Amino acid sequence: MNTPAPTRRALVAVAALAVAGLVLTGCTAEPDAPATGKPVVGGTLTYASGDAEPDCLDPHVGGNYPQALTGTQFLESLVSRDTTGTIIPWLASEWSESDDGLAWEFTLRDDVYFSDGSPFDAAAVQANIAHLQDPATGSSTGYLALQKVTGTEAVSATVVRLTLAEPDSALLESLSQPWLAMESPEGLARGMEENCAAPVGTGPFVIKDWVKQDAITFVRNDTYDSPPADAGHEGPAYLEKIVWRFIPESASRYAALQAGEVDVIDNAQPDTIVQADKGDSIQHLDAPRPGAANRIELNSGTGPFTDPKVREAFIRSANVDDGVASLFQGTAKRSSSALSSAEALGVSRPKLFEYDPKAAGKLLDSAGWSETDADGYRTRDGKRLTVRFPVSTNQSIPAEQSLFEQIQATAKETGFDVKITPMDLSSWYGALGSGDYDAVSAPYTKVGPDVLRILYHSDGITPAPSGYFANHAQVNDPTLDELLTEAGRESDAGKRKALYTEAQDRILEGFYVLPLYDQQNHYLLGADVEGARALPTVSTPTFYDAWLSR
Amino acid sequence: MSAHPVTPAAGPAGPPALRVRNLSVGFGRSGADPVVSGISFEVAAGECLAIVGESGSGKSVTARTLLGLAGADARVQADEMSIAGASVLALSEASWRRRRGRDVGLVLQDALSSLDPLRPVGREIADSLRLHTTLAPAERSSRVLELLDSVGLPDGELRSRQRSGELSGGQRQRALIASAIALDPPLLIADEPTTALDVTVQAQILELLERIKRRGTALILISHDLAVVSRIADRVAVMSNGRIVETGPTHEVLGRPRHAETRAMVAAVPAGKPRGTLLAAPRAAGPAAPATAAAAAAAAAASAATSAATATPRPARAAAPDIGPAIVLEATGLTKGFRMPGGTRLLAVDDVSFRLERGTTLGIVGESGSGKTTTARLVLALSAPDHGEVRVLGRPWSSVSEQDRRPLRTSVGAIYQDALGSFDPRLSVRDILRHAVALDGPRRPDTGRPALFGAHNGEAQARVAELLDRVRLSPALLDRRPLELSGGQRQRVGIARALASRPQILVCDEPVSALDVGVQAQVLDLLDELQRELALSLLFISHDLGVVQHVSDRVAVMNEGRIVEQADAPSFFASPTHPYTRRLLSAVPRLP
């Protein structure tokens, strides 16, 4: 069966050379400032993930964040990014773009082998791109990232050329993502079922065992020597083994970390982060995901939100600041941008999103929603001002659902009847597909401002082959379309910035979105975990440099 | 001979097996009345002392106290309590444990529940040996076989592997005795050891106990039935309200009872008393019968003190009204079989025929499993016979549909052994009687439903009051539920209910088997009185030949589903023909 579309926090790469937005806070050992002492070789690190267990470990299939998390441990991409946002060599040692921007040549390392022993070469890259573009693979994230790529050519065994339909300034970022990582062609040839169970890559670890509903065991790849350029050391990883467990209960996860049963947890809850920050026994790694900020998108295609005044009224009626402050306890900041704070080209317009119920009331009056019914909701022509808000319980962390409840409560004071409907993922996609929503929150992870094109270009209203469509706000603005297309082709940094600024202004001023906060991505690590870091691409953790000081 | 304390009539030298002086046992708060107060007695080796009393007289508590098992909250005081010369007063639990089974053994009634139903009887018997000796398991097993043999249970190998539920009543009572005498204790206490046993079995068990006594064991036999103990007891102590009211050699106490309580007990034994003799002393004046059996006994005792010491014959019966046929109930060739779990058929009732004449009592007697209860059910048309027929008042009864039979139902009343179970537990005495009365009364013309059903219907209330008076129950009991009544009271309510429809026939299925002798006497008297006054015809079914002898005009003996002998009472008892009947008759406990 096909993968259900880009599930959790899907990401599309973008070309722009964004200045690093990845901020590493907390006490994590950073790669260039190794922790005290000499790395110890050996040991088993246990990782507890709160994300769903992937159905398929091949990130080409579908392409969601849980796959990126696991894929980072055993797969590698052509290029990577450093903390300043600069694209750096990985499996490709150098690359060049043709003058017209329609062809790219990548020179590959000649000393890299997949863990099944087959060589990594131009043919392998071709096979991977073909696999991603094959509809049978059911890729959504990788497929979208390679939309402009029309062909591949093995110039030599170590040089591969990609030809494009139009210039793509996001290509390098796209290729840096785990969803476009390189897998052994022989592995791919085994068929989807086998490959899903144990994809073969070039990474520092190899899948040894996957007991479904329990754990994945990775063991060290002893012949490994192809770290990205920003890695802390060369040669094989220090750790002997990684046990990757799935613990959906956040409280259990944190307690397990406290008890020393696991060494690293993800999806840390705000209250546990605050606790961890207070003591010394647990390190905190804050790595917000790139791409769009978490936001509520208002469906401008149908229903009450076709009227910009009603959209603005809703946005002004929602008290987000207090909610973010109380629910996230300082671990997340209120956003007033369409983009993640990790994106340098992001435009923040705090004034547009200030809580102002009075203004909201006036806006509704002027939009014709001037009557109030017995329950205190606004009505127009006898119809209640209802906002249908389907929420995917799989995609929203509890604090976020609480925030939605608070928005529901504050918007009620102005007269909005927000109907929050919790749903499982499949029903949620169903509701989206049939247009049965007025507001929706769908996280979208991606490097660089090109995410705006995915989310707000009118092309995004029509679904991708997997059935997924990204333009939930159903923004259909030819001027915006033009700005976004132009920006996607433009390689001049200054012009690009101006184009994206204008585009963001149009989106924000059109009140299509209510930005909430950055996509949260907090890791907590035991005190004896040294050298772990988040890859500056999509903030997945890498344990290549990690070792245990115990 | 003086009444207090009890001393052995004769016996070997040395200390008696048991000596008790001034024993009192109380429970609960220290101010509460003691259950046993100041009793004294002794038993010598090879002697049997019977302690007789109504339930609640304190005899069982006495027995338990002699084993140190009166309970944690019991307060035991005595001037002396010694077994084989050694004082057992204020023994620690550990020392008691060493003595129980070794110095004193206990046999309880109903071995089905007195032997652990989940363990083979061999292990139960071997337990005494395990606890008090160092015998190896194999030695214990062989000793168990000897013991079983000595109590008259051959096939020891088989028996010791069986559980109490797999043995017959007599077999398991023997096994229980074997477990009590495993260590040959000098003192054996038997608490109602034969109650609930068939008479023939009862006689055998008594014989066994007597044999044990003759071996030199001191035996204390506890019972509510004077007739039972009179067989083997050397001396009798009569207990009432926690005191020993009379004591002496058996023949003296039974022959010349001095205390009112003793006299009442002697009088209450039905066996050998002519038909129509009053068994219980005349009731106290007024309809307010005492609330409990114990109180009833006390009242009876009090009034008996002023009345004649021996049973009083009653005036002759009222003449039967000469309406309807002379034969009110007739069974011909009744046969009923049941399928057994193994697939075989058991003929519970096999070709049974009898006739009940108006105004008389037909007693059907048989031991357990003889088919008498099935016969009762057939007569009551609660099950249909496979063959044969029952006719009531000359009309077809068992052969017609229930609907056709129903009009005739009011002519047939019934009282049961388990009176409590025969009442709807939700109903009060008032409701039970009101419902019964309503059935008999006129019907509303519109609905056909009984007209007397209203709670405030004066006529119904009057009838209920009348019934209550007939069975000598206080109106104060009207609002109680049967669960809150004593056994005797329950049976009276049952009789009142049966009388409500003014029946001509009363089917009594073991009506007094669950009652103490004293209460039994009262109920039997009541039935007799009702029969006289209401010209009732009684079908009286019982396992107790003594009772049947007392109440019946005609007797039928059932064995293995068949009537083996049937005759008019005088000739029946004078010259029984069938060997089974003779065996039965000889086993009936009666006073010497």
Add this chain to the structure above:
Amino acid sequence: MSDLELQAELGLGARRQGATRRPRRIAVAEGLAGAVALFLVLSAVMPQLVAPGDPLAIDPLQAFQPPSLPHWFGTDESGRDLYTRVVHGTGNSLLIGVLATTIGLGLGVLLGTLAGMLGGFVDFTVNRVLEVLFAFPGLLLALLVILIYGPGVATATIAVGLSTAPGYARIIRAQLVQVRSSAFVEAATVQGLTPRRILARHILPNTLAPLLVLATLGVGQAIVWATALSYLGLGAQPPAAEWGAMLSAGRTYITSAWWMSFFPGLFIVLTAVTATTLGRAIERRMRHA
């Protein structure tokens, strides 16, 4: 799930043994249970009287307050007063419990009465059906219902109701058969009562009297099961003031805000204990009346 059956067995079993050792006076535990029950019913019927606030009113600045004088049970992540929410949730939870019990008991009475009264082929068939339903032990039948109709309060209620029905049916049937063959029904036949009158006067009252006990015990168990489904995300959903959903929301913050889980859970336990104690007390009263 035959917890109910079990609970009932415990109560009705004593009836069969005719145990009469307990005194009639009101025990301390029963008195307490009565008081708690009164409080719960009041909370369900008139929550405003017990807790005048709005269970949905948020106050983000007052979030995560531990229990204090203004907030007896503390506040949740949105600053909602937990005491108010727990009290207002009583109605929801009790309603779910009562409805589920009604469904289960209704079906159980229907099946049990059919089997017990008609006997023969019907009895055989119903017994086989029950046997099959018992092969879905515990939550299994409920989960199957949820698989079919999707999660939600209504489904969860029906699911719990359905899965309790077999247990009830078996009790009712057993009770009916026992009463039908009891000595007092035979006695009534001997008295000449018509079958219809025996049914109306003796069999039905004695069979159905334990229903009150069953229902009381059942509501407690149904609430535990329904809240379990809510906790697993298959029943009521936040922010609904339903105990299971509140507990489910609270488990996220268990390390820092124990009160969010503790108080809703305490009310569930309290309700179940109260139901059990009251059920037993009613049973005892009926037995000794």
Add this chain to the structure above:
Amino acid sequence: MAEPVRRTPALRRLAARLGGAVFVLWAVATLTFFAVRLIPGDPAEAILGGPGSQASAEALASVRAEYGLDQPILVQYLAQLGRLAGGDLGRSYALKLDVGPLVLSQLGGTLVLAGLALALAWLIALALATWSTRGGRIAARVGSGLEIVAASLPHFWLATALIVLFSIWLGVLPPISTPGPAGLVLPVLTLALPLAGFLGQIIREPLLTALESPFVLSALARGESARGVRWNHAIRHAAIPAISLSGWAFGSLISGAVVVETVFARPGLGRTLLNAVTVRDVPVVIGVVMVVAVAYILMTLLTDAATRIADPRTRAR
């Protein structure tokens, strides 16, 4: 009745029991087969990921053909029965795994958990019941009160409470199920405590009855100690009703496992079932249901045998 009742031949009884078991299994399979037809929507679409998948008509058609969904319902039903009879439980919609091996691989963990919990529950129940019936009204009240409260504890709440107490406050036990024995303590305790409450309630009444019964008095009169009476006689009587409720206990443990395995992140049947219900993975749900039904039936057969061993009286009946 004095004469020993003739026993049904063991073989015939066994055959009857097995026949009954096969019938129940068939009925369970039939019931689930037709029950899942009640699920609204197209099963082919469900296989492809639900309504959100927006699968193409060709994809739907190929899935229908692959899963035989285009066949008449009776053919599908017979095919399903045939597969089940051969031990084939079908293929998971979501996990892309054969259900049979998947469910079997999860069964072990749950059985270990349930088995240990059952043993612990018995231990606690017996200890509490014997302690609280040793005399004294206070002990009896405390005992029966504890039992009622324990029986009322919802697993989900108890699990959380135990984690807070032992893992967060005291820090002595791992809050998740780790491979070692330490990781089993809290899950087992969570399952065992409420069950112990129930068992204790069942044991208490017959224990009291047994302790007051004449055979105990007889044993005491033989010189048996209070402890001997308890362990040689009374306990066995008290245990029989509880043993015969093992089928129920098994159901309660499976239900508990759904919660406990989720909270303690333990692989097992319960967690598999919950996940499958959440994502509506019909074959997995059916697979688990069938396996549980088989286990339940085995359990009742075992219970029956155990009761016969513990209570010889039932053999004659």
